[in-house]
Ligand code: 0X9
C-alpha cells in the first residue's frame with residue numbers, strides 16, 4: 290500500500306476498482322479489454338473509450354500508456370484522470386464529446402503492475418523502476434520495459450546488458466511479457482493492412498518534458514524519419530507544450546536511449562508519439578514521490594494537451610499544414 294499520507298494515489302486493486310466502476314457506469318462509452326498478464330500474473334488492463342463502444346468503428350485510434358516505470362506513480366493518476374474526464378465530461382464539455390464521438394481511445398493505465406506493487410509493498414517506497422522478472426541464471430531482478438522494445442534494440446549505448454542495471458534491456462527484444470503483450474495489442478490494431486492507431490502518449494515522470502522520436506540518434510531525420518514527419522512531431526509537441534508548460538524536445542536531447550516504446554511506435558508502427566515526463570521539473574518537487582496533494586493539479590495540467598493530440602489524430606500532418 291501507499292503510505293497513509295499518500296493515500297490519494299491508487300494501488301493496483303484501487304485502480305482496478307476505478308476501471309470497473311467507469312466501465313459499469315458508462316457501458317456505452319467504456320469497455321475493459323484484456324491485453325494479457327504481467328510476469329506475476331496481474332491483468333494488463335486496457336480501457337477502450339468511444340461512443341457506441343461495442344462496435345469497431347472506422348475512427349482514428351489513439352493510445353495512452355502509463356507506468357512502464359514502477360516508481361512513476363503519478364502516471365497512473367494521469368490514467369485515472371483521463372478515464373474520468375472522457376466519461377464524466379462526455380455530453381457537457383463539447384471538446385470531450387466530439388473526441389469521444391470521433392476517436393477510439395485506448396488507455397492502458399498500468400503496463401507494469403508488478404513493479405508498481407513492489408515499489409509500495411510494506412508501505413514504504415523502494416525506488417523500483419523495472420518489472421519483476423528475474424534475469425536468467427542469476428539473482429538480478431527486472432527488465433527496464435522502456436529498453437525492451439523491438440526497434441534498434443540495444444543498438445546505440447542507450448541501454449545496458451547487465452541485469453543489475455536500472456536500464457537492463459532484457460535478453461531479447463520483447464523478452465518482458467509486459468512489452469510483448471502490449472506490442473501484440475498494438476500490432477492487433479493493424480486492420481486491413483493499416484495501423485488504426487495514429488497517435489500516442491507514453492506517460493512518465495519526471496522532468497516536465499514533451500519528447501518525440503527518435504531517442505536512439507541525435508539526428509532529426511534519417512531512415513524512417515522524413516523532414517515532414519520530424520516537423521510534424523516537433524510542431525505538435527510544441528503546441529501541446531504551449532498549454533502544459535513542459536519543455537518540448539527530441540528524446541535524444543535528454544539522453545540517448547535504445548529499445549524505447551517511442552522509437553518502436555514510430556519506427557515499426559508509424560504512430561506519431563510522445564513521452565510526457567510529468568511533474569516535477571527537478572528533484573526539488575519530490576522527485577518520483579510528490580505528495581498526493583499535487584495529483585489533481587498536475588493531471589488536469591495535461592487536459593488541453595491530450596485534447597490537442599486527440600484533435601490532430603485524424604491527420605497529424607495538418608499541424609504543419611500538410612495532408613498525408
Ligand atoms: O529513460 C526513460 O525511459 C525515460 N525517462 S525516465 O526518467 N521516466 O526513465 C525517457 C524516455 C525518452 N527517451 C529518451 N530520453 N531518449
Ligand code: CA
Nearest residue numbers: 345346347348
Ligand atoms: Ca477502429
Ligand code: ZN
Nearest residue numbers: 358361493494
Ligand atoms: Zn519513466
